[in-house]
Amino acid sequence: MDRDHLDHDLTGCPGAGSRVFCTVVPPHILSNLAERHEHVRRTLEHDENHRARRLDIVSRGLTPGEPGTDADKPHRTIYDAGHTETLPGTKVHAESDGPSQDVSVNRAQAGLGATFELYLKVYGRKSIDGAGLPLDATVHYGQKYDNAFWDGERMVFGDGDNDLFLDFTIPVDVIGHELTHGVTQYSANLDYQGQSGALNESISDVFGSLIKQYALGQSAEEADWLIGSGLLGPNVTGKALRSMKAPGTAYDDDVLGKDPQPAKMKDYVKTTDDNGGVHLNSGIPNHAFYLYATALGGNAWEKAGQVWYDVLTGGELPKDAQFADFAKLTVKAAQARYGAGAEHDAVVKAWTEVGVTAK
Structure with missing residues (x-):
């Protein structure tokens, strides 16, 4: 790829700090694949349309609330989109539930927990807003959706196409990356430019x-x-x-x-x-x-x-x-x-x- 020219003017997050849609796979990777793979083209179009919608919506929960009595414990809820693009989907796992038979649910639960644990135990931060914000996630989003995103309210994971990309709940660092966009939002709120x-x-x-x-x-x-x-x-x-x-x-x-x-x-x-x-x-x-x-x-x-x-x-x-x-x-x-x-x-x-x- 020519370093001085990228084919698509797309972003992984919008520029406004209070309106967010942050994807794991950046557009310069997907743009290389879109011409050869129809499902990747659909992923790009989905992400572009979703970003445009987010520019017209003020994200909820950007002002930290009062800390709860148990703000030092994670409050995780996992939903299943059932391969649709409807959010949040069906609730399939609560904080008090035992392991699921769905490995994607378990990985999402573990990734949210690992992120919460580092920020709390190492830096004394109670969830990504510092006040015990509940952490929600949706798995099995879309058909062969080759991405995952944080939209200011929840983490959303595609299953990938099992060819170019695997299930997006697999890498815990990717989950931590996306949730940290929330930490930045609530603290420095850096311009996305x-x-x-x-x-x-x-x-x-x-x-x-x-x-x-x-x-x-x-x-x-x-x-x-x-x-x-x-x-x-x-x-x-x-x-x-x-x-x-x-x-x-x-x-x-x-x-x-x-x-x-x-x-x-x-x-x-x-x-x-x-x-x-x-x-x-x-x-x-x-x-x-x-x-x-x-x-x-x-x-x-x-x-x-x-x-x-x-x-x-x-x-x-x-x-x-x-x-x-x-x-x-x-x-x-x-x-x-x-x-x-x-x-x-x-x-x-x-x-x-x-x-x-x-x-």
Whole structure:
């Protein structure tokens, strides 16, 4: 794919922070497939139409409510769309229910729980709004629907086509990624355009990866740093949707195309598509976090993740933040929390390596 030209002016989320429709598979991947696969074309059309509808709807629940007495416990409800596009579908699983015979229901339940657990136990955040927001999800959405999305109210999972993509409930980091768009919504509310939009996507990748690492008990050295591992179908040459360790290497397929993500500012993709290439240029801050976390070693959700969380929720991050703005705030946050030591030096070095000025 030509880095300077993408075929479809589509986005994974709309630009308005209070009106959301965030998809797991970015449009630049689906656009490569749409001409050859009818069901992928239908997925693209569905997502484009859904985004347009969301621009006319004010999302519910964007102002955190009063914390409940049990806001430190997850409140998960799973619905089944029955291969229709009707939401929320039929309620099939409540928080108090035991395991379902439907593995998609169980994976969705577990993914919501893993996300809730990381934010609560590591950062003291009660659900994605900080006040115990119930977490809803719908499985078996549509016919061969090759995506999953967060629409400001719930997670929705397609089953995939079992060729290009498998069931979208499989990767826990994808679930964490999408729900983190909600965390960003309720805190920094970053504009979904250009570098601030790429930061929005990157923050979701960072915490999606941390949710997987926390659930698996993996150190920074043990983690694969892939987003969406296990999602690509048997006929796709690739490992995942994105790689934080080595952006641009997640897939190289004759149908899907080659992963176009840059890892450094010198390769920043200038485009008007995808709201300024938000799903592409997110590879740069993604790689900075990977470098920081692996330099510190140990559990990435502890010191490195804490610094990123402090910036996201600290109230100083402007809605239109550029990479350099975010980088400078991470340096400030590292010093404020850990002093002028290894944590500070490592974050400066990480941003410098990807070509972003952090001082």
